[in-house]
Amino acid sequence: MSAVAPLRIALQGELGSFSDEAIQQLWGGDVERRPCRDLADVASAVAAGEADRGVLPLENTIVGSIAGAHDALSADARLAVVAETVVAVRHCLLAAPGVTLDTVRSVFAHPVALAQCSRFFAAHPEVDVSPAYDTAGAALDVARVADPALAVLASRRAAQRYGLAILRDDVEDRDDNQTRFIAVAAAPAPLPAGTPARTMLVLRTSDDAGALLAALSPFARHGTSIRRLESRPGGAPWTYRFFIEFDHQAGDPVADTVVREVLAAAAEGRAIGTYPRWNPGRRGSIGWRAMSG
Amino acid sequence: MSAVAPLRIALQGELGSFSDEAIQQLWGGDVERRPCRDLADVASAVAAGEADRGVLPLENTIVGSIAGAHDALSADARLAVVAETVVAVRHCLLAAPGVTLDTVRSVFAHPVALAQCSRFFAAHPEVDVSPAYDTAGAALDVARVADPALAVLASRRAAQRYGLAILRDDVEDRDDNQTRFIAVAAAPAPLPAGTPARTMLVLRTSDDAGALLAALSPFARHGTSIRRLESRPGGAPWTYRFFIEFDHQAGDPVADTVVREVLAAAAEGRAIGTYPRWNPGRRGSIGWRAMSG
Numbered sequence: 001m002s003a004v005a006p007l008r009i010a011l012q013g014e015l016g017s018f019s020d021e022a023i024q025q026l027w028g029g030d031v032e033r034r035p036c037r038d039l040a041d042v043a044s045a046v047a048a049g050e051a052d053r054g055v056l057p058l059e060n061t062i063v064g065s066i067a068g069a070h071d072a073l074s075a076d077a078r079l080a081v082v083a084e085t086v087v088a089v090r091h092c093l094l095a096a097p098g099v100t101l102d103t104v105r106s107v108f109a110h111p112v113a114l115a116q117c118s119r120f121f122a123a124h125p126e127v128d129v130s131p132a133y134d135t136a137g138a139a140l141d142v143a144r145v146a147d148p149a150l151a152v153l154a155s156r157r158a159a160q161r162y163g164l165a166i167l168r169d170d171v172e173d174r175d176d177n178q179t180r181f182i183a184v185a186a187a188p189a190p191l192p193a194g195t196p197a198r199t200m201l202v203l204r205t206s207d208d209a210g211a212l213l214a215a216l217s218p219f220a221r222h223g224t225s226i227r228r229l230e231s232r233p234g235g236a237p238w239t240y241r242f243f244i245e246f247d248h249q250a251g252d253p254v255a256d257t258v259v260r261e262v263l264a265a266a267a268e269g270r271a272i273g274t275y276p277r278w279n280p281g282r283r284g285s286i287g288w289r290a291m292s293g
Numbered sequence: 294m295s296a297v298a299p300l301r302i303a304l305q306g307e308l309g310s311f312s313d314e315a316i317q318q319l320w321g322g323d324v325e326r327r328p329c330r331d332l333a334d335v336a337s338a339v340a341a342g343e344a345d346r347g348v349l350p351l352e353n354t355i356v357g358s359i360a361g362a363h364d365a366l367s368a369d370a371r372l373a374v375v376a377e378t379v380v381a382v383r384h385c386l387l388a389a390p391g392v393t394l395d396t397v398r399s400v401f402a403h404p405v406a407l408a409q410c411s412r413f414f415a416a417h418p419e420v421d422v423s424p425a426y427d428t429a430g431a432a433l434d435v436a437r438v439a440d441p442a443l444a445v446l447a448s449r450r451a452a453q454r455y456g457l458a459i460l461r462d463d464v465e466d467r468d469d470n471q472t473r474f475i476a477v478a479a480a481p482a483p484l485p486a487g488t489p490a491r492t493m494l495v496l497r498t499s500d501d502a503g504a505l506l507a508a509l510s511p512f513a514r515h516g517t518s519i520r521r522l523e524s525r526p527g528g529a530p531w532t533y534r535f536f537i538e539f540d541h542q543a544g545d546p547v548a549d550t551v552v553r554e555v556l557a558a559a560a561e562g563r564a565i566g567t568y569p570r571w572n573p574g575r576r577g578s579i580g581w582r583a584m585s586g
Contacts, residue, residue: 061530067357176530213513220506228533230524237354237469240521 010034010042010051014136016158018087022055022181024157025085043072043079046184053082053183060089060179062116065230070243073184073272074202074232081200081273083183091117091153091172094139094164096146101167106130108138109153117153120171127151139164180278188273193251196277198227201244201262203269204234211267212242218261219246222254247277303327303335303344307429309451311380315348315474317450318378336365339477340372346476352521353382353472355409363525363536366477366565367495374493374566376476384410384446384465387432387457389439394460399423401431402446410446413464420444432457473571481566486544489570491520494537494555496562497527504560505535511554512539515547540570 009031011019023031034051036042042054056069073079091113095104106128107121114121114129121129132138135154139162142152151167152158159166182200191197205211219226227245234240244262248255255274263269302324304312316324327344329335335347349362366372384406388397399421400414407414407422414422425431428447432455435445444460445451452459475493484490498504512519520538527533537555541548548567556562 059526061526064360064526065524178530180531212519213509216506226505228524229522231358231522233352233354233357237471238473 007031007053008034008051010036010045010054012036012039012042012056014134016136016139016155016161018089018155018179019055019057019181020161021087021155021157022057022085022179022183025087026055026083026181026183027053039066039068039072040075043075043184046186047076047078049186053185055181055183058084058180058182059228059230060177062174062177067232069182070230070232073200073243074241077270078186079184079272080186080188081182081275082185082189083275084180084198084278085183086178086180086278089116089172089177089179090156090170092156092159092166093120093151093168093171094142094154094159094162095148095151095167096143097163097165099146099148099151099165099167103148104151104167105149107151107153108132108135108142110135113153116173116177117171119173120168136162182275184273189275191250191274191276193249195250196247197250197255197274198245198247198277199255199259199274200272201246201259201269202241202272203244203262203266204239204241206267215262215265215269216244218258218265221261222258224248224254224258243272250274250276300324300346301327301344303329303338303347305329305332305335305349307427309429309432309448309454311382311448311472312348312350312474313454314380314448314450315350315378315472315476318380319348319376319474319476320346332359332361332365333368336368336372336477339479340369342479346375346478348474348476351377351473351475352523353470355467355470358523360525362475363523366493366536367525367534370563371479372477372565373479373481374475374568375478375482376568377473377491377571378476379471379473379571382409382465382470382472383449383463385449385452385459386413386444386461386464387435387447387452387455388441388444388460389436390456390458392439392441392444392458392460396441397444397460398442400444400446401425401428401435403428406446409466409470410464412466413461429455475568477566482568484543484567484569486542488543489540490543490548490567491538491540491570492548492552492567493565494539494552494562495534495565496537496555496559497532497534499560504558508555508558508562509537511551511558514554515551517541517547517551543567543569 009023045051046054057066058069059065108130111131138152139154139158142150143162205215225247227247230243231240259271302316338344339347350359351362352358401423404424431445432447432451435443436455498508518540520540523536524533552564
């Protein structure tokens with residue numbers, strides 16, 4: 001038991017979810033989880049000081065960018081990204097302890113999770129699927145009634161949390177289903193110099209010819225890698241905000257110069273935070289390091 | 294009655310929807326509508342020749358890009374964008390003929406539509422709202438039972454289609470809620486030279502440093518405007534496909550050169566179609582004409 005009050009972490013939805021898994025990866029178990037209704041509520045809980053940190057799912061390898069997370073980041077200029085982590089989305093078939101797969105006839109599953117496990121259900125036509133929008137509620141029901149015919153599709157963490165047995169692990173169709181989460185705080189977190197880091201910017205450009213490419217040109221000029229570029233609607237119809245992430249070493253003065261020059265070239269914008277990169281050796285990259293020169 | 298068989302147009306969902314409105318704007322009434330379950334089905338109906346055209350909602354001024362439409366465009370290399378139109382998303386309160394607002398106590402509304410009309414419902418606390426995922430079904434019910442206490446939130450087109458009266462028009466919070474739809478066919482449609490046109494490309498870049506900026510550089514070299522850039526997940530985790538639209542005059546050889554050079558610089562990609570711009574004088578622009586020189 002720590003003598004220090006545990007960090008209060010806001011997350012969307014329920015305990016045992018993949019957001020909860022992200023919290024476990026980032027801080028371990030000794031934190032206080034604050035479930036929120038939606039991603040905007042996660043952001044406002046952090047901005048208002050009701051939570052010390054919040055986790056937001058930023059992008060998924062299959063679904064792509066999560067619009068609500070980007071919009072939540074834009075809602076309050078105090079919000080700063082302070083960490084990131086990547087969670088492998090692995091679905092398990094859970095049932096009451098002692099139940100085995102051969103007696104299961106009905107599975108509760110969130111429609112998104114169900115769609116990601118179509119092969120398993122095609123191979124098990126004897127199993128009916130019932131849509132469940134509240135996975136935690138379904139998991140609790142399955143644990144409580146302890147009916148050998150009932151199971152629920154959920155995470156490994158949900159099994160631990162709700163006292164369920166794992167009948168089958170990794171039933172998803174694709175083993176590369178991953179979600180990148182970010183952690184936000186009400187103030188930036190300084191990093192030790194030399195830390196492999198990533199910085200996120202948001203910017204809006206003017207309607208002038210070449211405005212966005214002009215705002216991007218400092219990346220090229222300084223030979224700095226752009227990791228990701230994402231667009232969201234701007235204020236007026238058919239205008240856009242752009243979220244940009246780029247990689248650098250913490251304390252590298254070139255990164256500061258790039259941020260300053262990009263923001264100076266944009267109509268408006270801000271640096272949303274600098275955070276340790278989750279795993280610099282991970283598979284794939286955007287292929288979009290800016291051309292130098 | 295035309296002697297020629299009417300065009301068969303695939304659309305997602307129900308008649309009376311905003312996709313149906315897009316069909317009306319593009320072709321008028323003398324077409325055969327083919328409702329499909331989802332956007333992928335719209336694309337495959339067109340690719341398979343079961344429909345002559347399909348309409349896909351590409352982006353909305355509030356919600357942003359519609360991922361499923363971009364993914365549907367990628368599903369079959371025969372698909373070509375041949376038209377676009379912008380539909381104003383206007384919600385109406387509909388009831389059986391003769392019903393007036395003062396007797397309405399219960400309104401059926403799709404949750405997304407409901408969220409876009411929050412001010413109206415805040416101003417009418419006497420009205421209960423029931424979520425309806427099938428707006429057409431709710432409209433039919435309201436028309437059939439003709440109960441003065443019942444209404445449904447739907448489009449002006451739905452009023453015509455289901456024989457309902459419009460109790461209140463434009464109940465949405467924001468008057469700039471618009472969706473841009475594209476029409477797809479199984480082959481490109483040539484345009485008369487000089488038509489104000491827009492071309493869509495999709496490309497995937499290599500992981501090499503500078504690969505995407507290199508692929509974009511022909512826009513800068515030829516002083517060609519980029520209208521929109523949208524990213525979607527690539528094949529491998531944390532790789533991306535990019536959808537790019539740019540504006541030009543049909544028949545301008547510079548546009549052909551830009552397409553050829555961009556596709557040559559990308560690891561893979563294709564031109565998805567060239568189509569008449571819906572309204573070149575419309576409000577706003579991406580502010581991203583490429584820098585020349």
